[in-house]
Amino acid sequence: MAKQLVPIDELQLGSYVTGVASQTGDVVIKHAGWVRSELLIATLKQKGVSAVFIDPEQQLPPPKELPAAPAESVTPVVKPRTDxxxxxxxxxxxxxxxxxxxxxxxxxxxxxxxxxxxxxxxxxxxxxxxxxxxxxxxxxxxxxxxxxxxxxxxxxxxxxxxxxxxxxxxxxxxxxxxxxxxxxxxxxxxxxxxxxxxxxxxxxxxxxxxxxxxxxxxxxxxxxxxxxxxxxxxxxxxxxxxxxxxxxxxxxxxxxxxxxxxxxxxxxxxxxxxxxxxxxxxxxxxxxxxxxGLYPPGSAVRLKSGKLALVLENHPKYADKPKVKLFYHSVHRHHLPAKVLDLAKLPEEQIVGAADLSEFALDLRQYF
Missing domain, CATH: 1.10.3210.10 (Hypothetical protein af1432)
Structure with missing residues (x-):
């Protein structure tokens, strides 16, 4: 089996991944397989994977676009997001x-x-x-x-x-x-x-x-x-x-x-x-x-600092860097003043995963 080192930012849909080459986390790929979604790539990035090994001989052809747009349709103009x-x-x-x-x-x-x-x-x-x-x-x-x-x-x-x-x-x-x-x-x-x-x-x-x-x-x-x-x-x-x-x-x-x-x-x-x-x-x-999104708007996440936050708006480019609103500290077990953070501008603060609020007897609906 041929093996090629590919940085995670260059990993393409259809690549056949055989293992993790370098990471800051502890991801283990138990079975080799094809990358069939951007969501998978975003998840690997979020878990700290920086490079993977692929088998270039098993690369899949480019996926077809679904659903197909009618022939008479035109390419839409991309408008800037409102606040x-x-x-x-x-x-x-x-x-x-x-x-x-x-x-x-x-x-x-x-x-x-x-x-x-x-x-x-x-x-x-x-x-x-x-x-x-x-x-x-x-x-x-x-x-x-x-x-x-x-x-x-x-x-x-x-x-x-x-x-x-x-x-x-x-x-x-x-x-x-x-x-x-x-x-x-x-x-x-x-x-x-x-x-x-x-x-x-x-x-x-x-x-x-x-x-x-x-x-x-x-x-x-x-x-x-x-x-x-x-x-x-x-x-x-x-x-x-x-x-x-x-x-x-x-x-x-x-x-x-x-x-x-x-x-x-x-x-x-x-x-x-x-x-x-x-x-x-x-x-x-x-x-x-x-x-x-990797972390849907309205869901709860745990940050590297131990703080819990409510996801507000996902970043259009970085799936693991949404805007969030702080509400609780999971380590010190106390509520936090509501504060909105843009994780794309705070490299020192990262999401480590989804938060299970039942662990803290919290009801997410109280923080919307």
């Missing part, structure tokens, strides 16, 4: 409006009434506009969303995640709007089932036929129907926006488990990747996680 805090304040109002309108929509659908989708569509447009200004704000707000109604919480969370996902993939505006609307309304059938059977907890699969019937009755587009109808189907049968909604829906469901302390943040990503190539499209799953 994170300003965008959060602006988008919070949008989420309040979306929450109120979606509650009304679900109530009407529960009564099997015809629903005008103009307002929900406009709300989705606003979410996409926010995502184009700064997708980190949407990712943060869906994570910290305070909503007692589980159906509403899941619907809004999925719409936010889908809007950010569409921005990551740079999809055409019209397509992104339809996919985001599908994400917002994909569980509409649960509202009707809860009305019919208040003592039961409807599953996604049981609610799907009801959702499709209600969406057809509301004269939604074929694109929305295709996205909703296929998101629970086997991977080979998913088409249109269904592969994207399958990922978004699965991620949002796993988030619920994290909030119930049944799953940790790192386990969430691991669970999602476990489904990649099976029920979820592998490359799209990697793209989604890249957009979410």
């Amino acid at each position: 994170f805090m300003q965008e959060c304040a602006r988008t919070e109002l949008t989420l309040q409006s979306t929450r109120q309108q979606t509650a009304v929509t679900f109530e009407k659908m529960a009564q099997a009434d015809n629903v005008d989708l103009t307002q929900p569509s406009q709300n989705c447009d606003k979410l996409l506009e926010s995502s184009s200004r700064n997708p980190q704000a949407l990712l943060y707000l869906q994570q910290v969303l305070q909503e007692d109604d589980a159906l509403l919480r899941h619907a809004i969370r999925c719409a936010c995640l889908m809007a950010a996902f569409c921005q990551t993939l740079q999809l055409p505006e019209a397509t992104a709007q339809q996919y985001t609307l599908a994400a917002l309304l994909h569980d509409a059938g649960k509202a009707q089932l809860k009305q019919l059977f208040p003592q039961e907890q409807p599953t996604d699969l049981a609610a799907l036929p009801y959702s499709l019937a209600l969406l057809e009755q509301s004269a939604c587009t074929a694109e929305v129907l295709e996205t909703v109808s296929g998101h629970l189907a086997p991977l080979a049968e998913q088409s249109g926006g269904a592969p994207l909604l399958a990922i978004v829906n699965r991620y949002a469901n796993l988030q619920e488990l994290v909030e119930q302390n049944k799953l940790s943040g790192p386990q969430l990503s691991a669970q999602l990747l476990k489904s990649a190539g099976q029920s979820l499209d592998a490359r799209l799953t990697q793209q989604f996680l890249l957009g979410i």
Whole structure:
């Protein structure tokens, strides 16, 4: 087997890594394998790997871009990000409006009434506009969303995640709007089932036929129907926006488990990747996680100093150097004055990993 030393900054997708050449941590590569995602490279960097050995003879060809953009689409103009805090304040109002309108929509659908989708569509447009200004704000707000109604919480969370996902993939505006609307309304059938059977907890699969019937009755587009109808189907049968909604829906469901302390943040990503190539499209799953970030906005991390912090906004270039807000010291076991740090400007302070707040009997929701 040929062996070539490659600095971690020069490691490319498709490289066949055989071992770690140099590092400041203790990473051990038990099995040789291909680098199939930027997320893996970012993780190796974060763990202190500075160089690896690869076998150049087993280099994979360049991956195909997914999903393919329509021939008539044009390359979007990259706009500068708006200020994170300003965008959060602006988008919070949008989420309040979306929450109120979606509650009304679900109530009407529960009564099997015809629903005008103009307002929900406009709300989705606003979410996409926010995502184009700064997708980190949407990712943060869906994570910290305070909503007692589980159906509403899941619907809004999925719409936010889908809007950010569409921005990551740079999809055409019209397509992104339809996919985001599908994400917002994909569980509409649960509202009707809860009305019919208040003592039961409807599953996604049981609610799907009801959702499709209600969406057809509301004269939604074929694109929305295709996205909703296929998101629970086997991977080979998913088409249109269904592969994207399958990922978004699965991620949002796993988030619920994290909030119930049944799953940790790192386990969430691991669970999602476990489904990649099976029920979820592998490359799209990697793209989604890249957009979410190594440390998703709204998650808790432990710093080298022992301080715990809430991730606010990921750096557009350095996955391991987000902006964070301090709130607790894990060594001295006391709260800290809230302070925002830009880790990209503080080389002496680094993230050592995700923080398990149950170890300190802390509730992350208190620090948003």
